[in-house]
Amino acid sequence: MRKELHRITLRQLQVFRTLCSTLSYSRTAEEMALTQPAVSLQMRQLEELVGQPLFEYVGRKLYLTEAANLLLAASTDMFNRLDILDMQLEALQGTLHGELRLAVASSIQYLTPHLLAAFRQRHPQVSFRLEVSTRAEVIRRLRDNLDDLVLMEMVPADRALDFFPFLNNPVIAVAAPDHPLVGRRQLKLAELESQTVLLREAGSGVRKACDEFFQQKRVHLQQAMDMGSGETVVQAAIAGLGIGLVAAHSASAWLRSGQLVQLDFSDLPLFRSWCAVHARGKRLSPVAEAFLAFLREERALVKQLAAPFG
Incomplete structure (x- = not known):
């Protein structure tokens, strides 16, 4: 040197x-x-x-x-190593201390604060920096090593990543209570070909899952509308624009209030998993290791926290 x-x-x-x-x-x-x-x-x-x-x-x-x-x-590597050293020195004294840098896809943004709050009850000296991003931005952040961990679905298969699935993320079909398909049982997916279907924007995890699913089932949507977020899909469905395909937690509050109804399609929900992801070989901080252990070991609690959003 x-x-x-x-x-x-x-x-x-x-x-x-x-x-x-x-x-x-x-x-x-x-x-x-x-x-x-x-x-x-x-x-x-x-x-x-x-x-x-x-x-x-x-x-x-x-x-x-x-x-x-x-x-x-x-310099980023150097300061990250100093942060890890600080956490390790604190751990020697029996206290987990430091910051967890977390990036999450927008589909899990509502649940994440509840996960962090439960984790912090066990480790009160830990702080958080949370970034909510699109799927494309989350993948870029993974590439640039900007975070300790990422929470997302549909983990890219073309990258060297380690991931741990920790929770199911069902995609459901919802519509306003006066939609013609409400009340019908065991609907076939082919019914969607003649309906206006509200979808997340291209590139989102939910959209990618839906596109692959419809391709597998040979369903060809004729009237699809792209929406910029899960919330927009929900509101568009409430307004009567069509049938929304959305992660269940995004629609949970409106399903409980009766403003939306879950349609009974025989091939839905479509199940995917939320995963905790990091670059393969990445040196994780003690806080990041502890958060991964929390997700692995507290499966019942994680499901309990997710229940209001499912």
Whole structure:
């Protein structure tokens, strides 16, 4: 290793990471409680040690150079290792301490806070950072190693991932109480070909599951409407726009209130599982390991917490 890199300080890296986030010397100075000239000096010294420019202006906008992206990735690994060390030292004293960084697909966003609250009852010193994203964004976050764990369904098969299915996620058909199919028993999926069907947007886990299911069953929807979220599918069904295909928990409150009715299709619900996912070979923090153990060992509690959403 070049000797100059040994002279890089944690403070320089902290300032650098903040500047990468803000892309503004003045905002970085404010966040780091420094003067703007002090931020500029720290970055000039860091560039001398790295031996390459880290930032460049195009017009009036600041951009990271390729060297900066490499340094940012390396510094992220370093600070993650320090976070893990902190947790491990706390664990030696018998206390689980630290932050769980969790990204979840929108289909499980309502249940997740209840899981975290139950986990925190066992480990009160733990804090959380929760990101709710689309399926595509969750997959990107997995690729970029931005989180400790991800909760999602339909885990990509083309990536090196370890995952643990911890809860069923049934997809059901719902409609307004005055829909013509309400009250009919053992409906065939072919009935959907002549109906307006409300679906999650392309790329979502529920939509991917539905598309694969209909292809397998040779059902060809003629009147499908794409909706941007499970909530939108539910509200569109309540409004009478058509039959909604949605994760059961997204519709649970409206089913209980009578604003929606679950239709009795013989081949539904369509069962998929929510999974806890991380990159294969990823070094998990003690908090992440403990949360995985919670999902594995507290299956009855997890189902109990999920019951109001099912």
